[in-house]
Every structure is written in structure tokens, then in C-alpha cells.
Amino acid sequence: xxxxRLGETGFLDELVxxxxxxxxxxxxxxxxxxxxxxxxxLTADALIEDEHFRSREPASLxxxxxxxxxxxxxxxxxxxxxxxxxxxxxxxxxxSSFVRExxxxxxxxxxxxxxxxxxxxxxxxxxxxxxxxxxxxERGRSLLLRSGARPGDGIYVTGPLGAPAAxxxxxxxxxxxxxxxxxxxxxxxxxxxxxxxxxxLMRSQLDPAPRIAAGRFLASARLASAAIDLSDGLSLDxxxxxxxxxxGAMIVAESIPISQATRSFARENRVDPLRLALDGGEDYxxxxxxxxxxxxxxxxxxxxxxxxxxxxxxxxxxxxxILIEDAxxxxxxxxxxxxxxxxxxxxxxTR
Amino acid sequence: xxxxRLGETGFLDELVxxxxxxxxxxxxxxxxxxxxxxxxxLTADALIEDEHFRSREPASLxxxxxxxxxxxxxxxxxxxxxxxxxxxxxxxxxxSSFVRExxxxxxxxxxxxxxxxxxxxxxxxxxxxxxxxxxxxERGRSLLLRSGARPGDGIYVTGPLGAPAAxxxxxxxxxxxxxxxxxxxxxxxxxxxxxxxxxxLMRSQLDPAPRIAAGRFLASARLASAAIDLSDGLSLDxxxxxxxxxxGAMIVAESIPISQATRSFARENRVDPLRLALDGGEDYxxxxxxxxxxxxxxxxxxxxxxxxxxxxxxxxxxxxxILIEDAxxxxxxxxxxxxxxxxxxxxxxTR
Numbered sequence: 179x180x181x182x183r184l185g186e187t188g189f190l191d192e193l194v195x196x197x198x199x200x201x202x203x204x205x206x207x208x209x210x211x212x213x214x215x216x217x218x219x220l221t222a223d224a225l226i227e228d229e230h231f232r233s234r235e236p237a238s239l240x241x242x243x244x245x246x247x248x249x250x251x252x253x254x255x256x257x258x259x260x261x262x263x264x265x266x267x268x269x270x271x272x273x274s275s276f277v278r279e280x281x282x283x284x285x286x287x288x289x290x291x292x293x294x295x296x297x298x299x300x301x302x303x304x305x306x307x308x309x310x311x312x313x314x315x316e317r318g319r320s321l322l323l324r325s326g327a328r329p330g331d332g333i334y335v336t337g338p339l340g341a342p343a344a345x346x347x348x349x350x351x352x353x354x355x356x357x358x359x360x361x362x363x364x365x366x367x368x369x370x371x372x373x374x375x376x377x378x379l380m381r382s383q384l385d386p387a388p389r390i391a392a393g394r395f396l397a398s399a400r401l402a403s404a405a406i407d408l409s410d411g412l413s414l415d416x417x418x419x420x421x422x423x424x425x426g427a428m429i430v431a432e433s434i435p436i437s438q439a440t441r442s443f444a445r446e447n448r449v450d451p452l453r454l455a456l457d458g459g460e461d462y463x464x465x466x467x468x469x470x471x472x473x474x475x476x477x478x479x480x481x482x483x484x485x486x487x488x489x490x491x492x493x494x495x496x497x498x499x500i501l502i503e504d505a506x507x508x509x510x511x512x513x514x515x516x517x518x519x520x521x522x523x524x525x526x527x528t529r
Numbered sequence: 530x531x532x533x534r535l536g537e538t539g540f541l542d543e544l545v546x547x548x549x550x551x552x553x554x555x556x557x558x559x560x561x562x563x564x565x566x567x568x569x570x571l572t573a574d575a576l577i578e579d580e581h582f583r584s585r586e587p588a589s590l591x592x593x594x595x596x597x598x599x600x601x602x603x604x605x606x607x608x609x610x611x612x613x614x615x616x617x618x619x620x621x622x623x624x625s626s627f628v629r630e631x632x633x634x635x636x637x638x639x640x641x642x643x644x645x646x647x648x649x650x651x652x653x654x655x656x657x658x659x660x661x662x663x664x665x666x667e668r669g670r671s672l673l674l675r676s677g678a679r680p681g682d683g684i685y686v687t688g689p690l691g692a693p694a695a696x697x698x699x700x701x702x703x704x705x706x707x708x709x710x711x712x713x714x715x716x717x718x719x720x721x722x723x724x725x726x727x728x729x730l731m732r733s734q735l736d737p738a739p740r741i742a743a744g745r746f747l748a749s750a751r752l753a754s755a756a757i758d759l760s761d762g763l764s765l766d767x768x769x770x771x772x773x774x775x776x777g778a779m780i781v782a783e784s785i786p787i788s789q790a791t792r793s794f795a796r797e798n799r800v801d802p803l804r805l806a807l808d809g810g811e812d813y814x815x816x817x818x819x820x821x822x823x824x825x826x827x828x829x830x831x832x833x834x835x836x837x838x839x840x841x842x843x844x845x846x847x848x849x850x851i852l853i854e855d856a857x858x859x860x861x862x863x864x865x866x867x868x869x870x871x872x873x874x875x876x877x878x879t880r
Contacts, residue, residue: 213648215612215665218569220647222663224616226654261566265575265616265661296571297564303577303659310616310650310661312573314566 241283256397267303343458345383592634607748618654694809696734780842
């Protein structure tokens with residue numbers, strides 16, 4: 179048996195099962211986006227070179243993303259991030275300009291969200307670049323967990339999905355976030371439009387916005403019955419939320435928000451935009467559920483940060499399974515085909 | 530300019546300088562062993578394959594050490610560790626037995642010190658094995674900082690130094706922690722003694738004991754004016770403590786505690802045991818200073834864990850520099866030749 183077959187989810191479950199009772203029990207335990215320790219929320223995520231980023235990508239954006247994805251976990255719990263620690267492993271020949279841009283990127287996101295850099299460790303890593311960040315947050319008025327969804331609740335996301343997966347595909351083909359124009363004059367207008375579109379898609383991949391304000395609003399208004407951040411793709415993360423809640427779900431394909439840029443990319447590359455939105459991953463929007471009696475209060479969404487409550491489906495009893503309804507009204511089972519760190523089932527839509 | 534020339538210490542200083550004012554100020558800031566956040570202590574350390582361990586070493590000991598070195602940082606601040614998060618990066622072909630032993634090792638140390646495993650992240654890392662751990666602790670009755678040493682204070686360590694560096698040299702030569710006997714009968718007794726000695730040295734390298742009880746005692750009795758854990762070697766860590774305190778120091782070579790096993794290894798390998806103790810690193814004993822008026826209270830050392838207050842020198846005014854006195858009474862400048870992650874100045878005594 180190797181880890182490739184065990185898979186990440188299985189690995190964590192196994193770890194918790196094996197060590198239950200050996201140590202003091204975790205207050206909440208792994209399985210939610212962050213851990214609860216008294217009034218605090220704690221979360222840790224690692225980014226590994228060639229797995230989560232490429233060293234040729236702009237270092238400042240690598241830094242921004244490293245912190246943002248951790249802030250996203252605090253957002254998914256309805257908390258406010260306050261401080262963080264970094265563990266950075268660097269090959270000894272790393273140019274100091276790369277290091278400066280990397281830490282500038284981390285610091286810029288920290289400043290935007292008023293989070294203090296309180297410490298960490300810098301180590302030599304001949305293997306490649308490794309960035310592990312731990313964020314400490316404060317609990318909001320209520321705690322958003324994965325486990326509270328009940329049949330009848332509406333299922334929402336905070337923004338369009340699929341663009342980061344398209345951006346990843348462009349980056350893998352060698353596109354640069356700010357590419358120079360080398361197009362003949364006659365085709366310049368169309369090329370400029372494609373360039374703007376591609377820049378938008380790559381930016382969504384390289385610089386995700388953690389939905390902290392949305393999470394805080396949902397927690398303080400006690401609107402959401404459950405929440406998770408969409409790190410590994412809607413299909414997999416919806417399965418996680420449903421498993422934690424002991425529920426089923428039905429989502430409507432037509433209602434899943436997909437940007438014009440993502441649709442245009444999908445058309446040009448002959449991939450199904452729905453697959454990008456379901457399985458692409460790294461969206462970092464929040465997926466949340468709202469009891470039906472509270473849904474009308476969502477119309478008073480107070481944020482002007484591009485987020486909004488976008489209804490995509492409804493929670494069902496567990497026995498119903500997890501379904502997707504297509505444009506012709508047919509329902510089929512939704513496979514959890516998103517990103518699993520160890521499985522790589524070839525499930526990423528654009529690979 | 531590359532990171533190799535900048536060095537780890539310079540890198541962290543630069544980072545703090547550049548980002549001062551951009552973010553909320555850190556409560557205490559990098560530079561101490563752990564960061565202070567209200568009543569909490571937080572520390573993060575990363576272990577990288579081939580830099581901090583080899584994958585052929587027993588996985589359970591890799592796991593033990595990964596957590597122990599982080600607990601040591603909390604010990605150096607006089608705190609009590611309460612919980613931790615792990616970021617573990619693994620190549621997909623890692624055998625599941627390795628993963629099980631690794632996490633068993635982490636869990637065993639957690640159980641010994643009653644620390645809860647509250648979460649983390651497991652990611653694919655084709656680069657190699659990466660283990661980053663963040664520990665959350667509680668402050669003790671007082672806070673042990675690096676910055677409180679004053680001229681006249683006694684300088685102490687909690688145990689003998691140099692054995693882990695000898696153990697690292699044995700492991701690098703292919704010794705196994707539990708080696709089978711392949712010696713001809715006539716030389717068996719001497720070989721068995723050497724084997725026991727080597728096992729002791731390797732164990733000290735692979736399974737350091739975090740001095741949590743000693744740190745708690747020093748903090749609760751308000752005995753220490755300053756403290757640091759000896760991760761990178763006495764010579765470098767003494768420089769760090771003195772720089773933070775704005776002080777100089779004089780240590781006496783003859784009084785530096787070195788075990789029989791380390792002396793025997795040094796004799797056999799024609800290295801200076803003092804160099805192992807000064808520059809070898811990874812001792813994870815505490816280095817601490819005690820105001821002279823309080824030193825007599827050290828005789829009531831309450832611990833039966835192998836630790837004790839071992840006097841090695843005295844704090845001097847900054848202008849005196851940092852000195853070492855040899856057996857003939859000659860004093861010379863003590864070079865900070867310990868481990869710096871990026872410099873690798875060939876300073877490790879046994880390399």
C-alpha cells in the first residue's frame with residue numbers, strides 16, 4: 179500500500195483514528211477548515227514548489243497566494259485572521275530578489291487584512307521552495323462549520339468558479355501574467371482581448387481573494403448553517419460538506435456561476451466550462467448553506483467586494499445522494515472529482 | 530547577492546526591517562524562540578529531508594524530533610506547550626508504513642508532553658519529505674527572553690553538549706541506530722562497548738529531549754534573566770543571547786559539560802571534543818543566565834529528568850566581547866561558528 183492509493187482524505191482519517199485517546203482530544207479536530215482552541219482559530223497550509231506553484235511565476239504572487247489560501251480557511255470558519263507564522267525553505271542559490279519579492283507579497287496581503295507577521299523559521303531546502311504558513315484568527319459571533327447543513331437549506335457560493343483552473347492551464351503552457359504583444363498589426367484587437375482575458379484568468383489562479391468579509395458577515399448575522407472554502411473544487415468540497423453534515427445535495431448545473439472569461443477560454447480550448455467549475459479547484463470562494471427561513475435575509479448582502487450570495491442548489495436528505503441536474507432536467511450523481519493531493523486521478527479538467 | 534551570502538540571521542533581520550510599519554507590529558517579534566500573542570506562545574519550525582534528517586533514518590524518530598524541536602522553543606520561553614498543527618509534504622510513493630511510523634512518533638511525543646494534535650495539512654511533495662510544525666503554548670509565570678542577561682549573571686546549561694553532533698557524524702557514515710554485531714569473537718567486548726556508545730550518541734541526535742520542565746521551573750521561580758535553546762551550537766546561540774541582551778560573556782572551556790561517550794568518540798576520531806560542544810549544534814539543552822544574587826537558589830533544582838544547572842561562564846559588559854578561557858587561563862574571542870542554515874561555512878566540527 180502506498181500513499182498514492184490511500185489518498186489524502188483517507189490519510190487524515192487514519193491518522194485521527196489511530197491517535198484518538200493517545201493525546202488530549204482536539205477541541206474540534208481535523209476535518210474543518212481551521213481548528214478551534216478556546217477563542218482562537220488556527221490553520222496551517224503548505225505550498226510546495228512544482229505542486230502548488232512554479233518558481234518561474236512572479237515571486238510576489240507566490241507570496242500573496244501562500245498567505246491568502248490560509249486566510250481563506252479562517253474566512254470559511256467565519257473568523258477574523260489576526261497573526262501568522264511562516265516556515266520558508268529555500269535552496270541556497272535562491273536570488274535575493276526572489277526572496278524580497280516573495281516576502282513583499284506575503285507582507286502586502288498581511289497589510290491588506292491587518293494580520294501581524296509574528297514569527298517563523300527560515301531553513302535551507304535543497305529540494306526546492308517550500309512555504310508553510312500558520313494563521314491564528316479570532317472566532318466570530320458564531321462558528322461556521324462544515325457539519326450544520328440540513329435538508330431544505332439553500333446551497334450558495336460567493337462568486338464565479340472555474341477561472342483559476344483555466345489560469346493554471348495557461349500558466350502551464352508558458353503564458354506569462356503580463357505578456358508582451360508580439361502579434362501582427364491586423365490581428366491586434368482580437369489578440370489584445372484574448373490577452374486581457376488570459377491575464378484575468380491567470381490572476382485568479384495566482385492571486386485569489388480570501389473571502390474574509392463574507393465569512394464574517396455570515397457568522398455575525400448567523401445566516402449560514404454550514405460553510406467550507408472551495409480549495410479543491412466544488413464537486414469534492416460539496417461532498418466534504420455533505421459528509422460532515424450527514425446530508426445529500428442537489429445542485430443545478432445552469433445556476434453554477436462561470437465568468438465570461440472562463441467560458442471563452444473553455445470554448446477556445448474545447449473543454450467543458452462546467453468541468454472547470456466543478457473539478458478545477460483553487461477557487462477560494464466560500465460554499466455555504468442557509469436555512470430556507472433565513473434565505474430572504476441574504477438580499478441584504480452588505481459587501482461591495484465582488485461577492486454575493488449565488489444560489490446553486492439545495493441540501494437533501496443523505497439517502498438522496500449528491501446530485502447534479504443538467505439543462506434538460508436530468509439528474510445524475512455528482513462525482514467528487516476535484517483535487518486530491520495524492521491521487522491525481524487525472525481529474526483536473528484541463529490536464 | 531544570493532541567500533548563501535546573506536545568511537539566515539541577516540535574512541530574518543532584513544525581513545523585519547523591510548516590513549516594519551506595513552503590518553500591525555508583532556507583539557514581541559522574530560528573534561526570540563517563540564512569539565508572544567496575548568497569553569499564548571507560538572513557534573514554527575520546518576524539517577526538510579536531507580537537510581534535517583535522512584529518509585533512511587527510523588521514521589518514528591524523525592516524527593519524534595520534528596515535534597520535540599518545536600517543544601524546545603516553547604521550553605526556552607518558560608512556557609507549557611498545549612497544542613500543535615502539522616504541515617506534512619510527502620512524495621506520492623512514500624510507503625504507508627513510513628507514514629504510520631512518522632505519525633506514531635509525532636503522537637508519542639505529543640502524548641508524553643500532553644499536547645493536542647489539533648490539525649494541519651497533508652500535501653503531495655515530489656521534492657521530498659517536508660515536515661513543518663507549529664506549536665501553541667501557554668506563558669509561564671514569567672517570560673524567558675533572550676534579552677535579559679546583565680553583566681555579572683552566571684551562564685548555565687541544562688546538560689552536556691556535543692553528543693548530537695557526534696551522532697550525526699555516525700549516521701552520515703551509515704551507522705544504524707540499532708546495529709547488528711558482525712565482530713569476530715576475540716574483539717566482541719570492546720566492540721559491544723563501542724556499539725553502546727554509538728547508540729547513545731545517535732539517540733541524542735535522533736531523539737532530543739525538549740527541556741520543558743527546566744524552562745517551566747526557571748520561569749516560575751523567576752530565576753533566569755535570559756534563556757535560549759541550543760539548536761545551532763553553543764558558540765552561535767551564546768552570541769545570539771548576548772546580542773539580544775546587549776552584553777558580552779566569558780565561558781570557561783574546562784567547565785563545558787561533555788559526556789564520556791562524546792569524549793571517547795572524539796578521541797577515536799581525532800576531533801576536538803570542545804569543538805563538538807561549541808559548534809556541533811542540535812543539543813536542545815537550555816542556555817540560560819541567572820543574576821548572581823539568585824544563583825544560590827539554583828541548588829534547589831527540583832527536577833529528576835537528567836537536567837541540572839551547570840555553570841559555564843559569566844556575563845560581561847558588551848565591550849568585553851564574547852570570550853572563551855582555555856585550560857591554561859588564556860582568553861580568546863569565541864567565534865560564532867555554529868550552524869547557519871544558509872552559510873554552511875564548513876563549521877560543523879565533524880564535517
